Amino acid sequence: ETGVTQTPRHLVMGMTNKKSLKCEQHLGHNAMYWYKQSAKKPLELMFVYSLEERVENNSVPSRFSPECPNSSHLFLHLHTLQPEDSALYLCASSLQGSEQFFGPGTRLTVL
């Protein structure tokens, strides 16, 4: 596998479910990011990790919980989501402050 991969690619969940999104980067980068992309809105930065330390939390509700166990893996744990949380969730990585490379995204639908 090359670049940035994300699983699952599609996820449908109820409001009471708990699920996790996974991201893996194979680029040797040391920073990872979660973004949310909703229709007709710009990509919104959610979380930033640098060397496995969370350095930015962009006022994201606590029903979204990130985890970065090492510099290659990033998770987004989801619980008690709302229908308005339905969106494309994108993971990205970079080498320090250089350009960011994105994964294909997870299309999330909350019923």
Place this chain on the structure above:
Amino acid sequence: QKEVEQDPGPLSVPEGAIVSLNCTYSNSAFQYFMWYRQYSRKGPELLMYTYSSGNKEDGRFTAQVDKSSKYISLFIRDSQPSDSATYLCAMSVNIYGGATNKLIFGTGTLLAVQP
């Protein structure tokens, strides 16, 4: 006022046309300027990355930055149907002592190149 403004389009052009895509921004602290291409149901793909005023060319693509006017452009020459996608501009500032950066995106412009 949004930090980054981008016309959402859609923009429809005939094959072979020159396409001009633009963004304006308000934050003088932005240091780096990017253009991403996003096909339907895919993640954004980095096209161009610049940090200074002036032009940068890569094949059929030219990125232009005017920091004095807070204006960036992407030109696509000899456009092809395969160029049909959403084009996102993004600006960044380094955070956490430069260890990483924060991207602010435009809403994206949907481009359709008609064969």
